[in-house]
Amino acid sequence: MTDRPDWWRCQVPADRPPPWVGREGAVTGSVGKVDAPDIPLRDGLRPLHFFRAAVTDVQVWLNAVHLTVQWSSFDGCHFRQRVRPVLGTDGFAAQGSFGNDPALYRGCTFERVRFRAMGGFSLGHARFEGCTFVNCRWEGHVADAADLLDNTFVGRMNGCVWVGRSRSDRYPGGRRNLIRGNDFTATELTDNVAWRLDFPLADQHWPKGFTPLVDDHPDLG
Incomplete structure (x- = not known):
């Protein structure tokens, strides 16, 4: 990751990487996981760590995993989750963040991923460019720090x-x-979706006949 854009430099990682680094460098092809064998299971879930990784054309299943992504980029990857959440050995649902620290996703697909604050995944501090979110579950999620450019929601x-x-x-x-x-335009938006803190409504594409309403409530939850 040598050609990082300016927005990437909001924080600089520590000089010495943490001991749980699972994979650093380029990752291509189909993988089920990126192991960090010296780290025990967290909440009964299998740890899935990407740290300073450049990942291309990888399919990742998010069942019964705890996801951590830091300083990594993903191009043309496919992230999937089963319709019914697969629990870890201690009964915890798959969870984690796509951007614990800044990460970049280009042309990726997210299929049936459960996005929620508790017992699910977060967009985190990541940038998503030209990605497609297909039948994802958004109940209980707050997109507080993500950059979203030219993505499609279905x-x-x-x-x-x-x-x-x-x-x-x-x-x-x-x-x-x-x-x-x-x-x-292909999203069924309910009345229980909030657009807060100067969300740029005019810069998005909406379903025909749908008028999004700004919610200026000071709390995010």
Whole structure:
């Protein structure tokens, strides 16, 4: 990862990487996991770690895993999850973040992924460019710090919050998320979807006859 854009440099990783590094460098082809064998199971889930990895054309199943992504890029990858969540050995649902630290996803597909604050996955501090989200489950998710550029959303969307200005603790001066060109025309949007903190409604594509309403409630949840 030598050609990182300016937005990547919001934080600099430590000089010495943590001991749980699973894979560093280029990863191609189909994989089920990236192992970190010296790390025990977390909450009964299989650890799946990407650290400083450049990943291309990889299919990843997210069943019974705890996902951690830091300083990595993904091109043309396919992330999948079963319709019914697969629990770990201790009964915990698959969970984690696609951007614990900045990460970049280009032309990736996310299929039936459960996005939620508890017992699910988070978009985190990642940038998504030209990605497709197919029949994902959004109940209980807050997109607080993600950049979204020219993505397509397909399926039902309910019970989630989309944020234009991040209030994450790692941005003490505030940060405007880059959000434009996203296609919601194939999305069934319920009344329980909130667009908060200057979400740029005019810069997105909406279903015919749908008028998104700005929700200025100060709380994100």
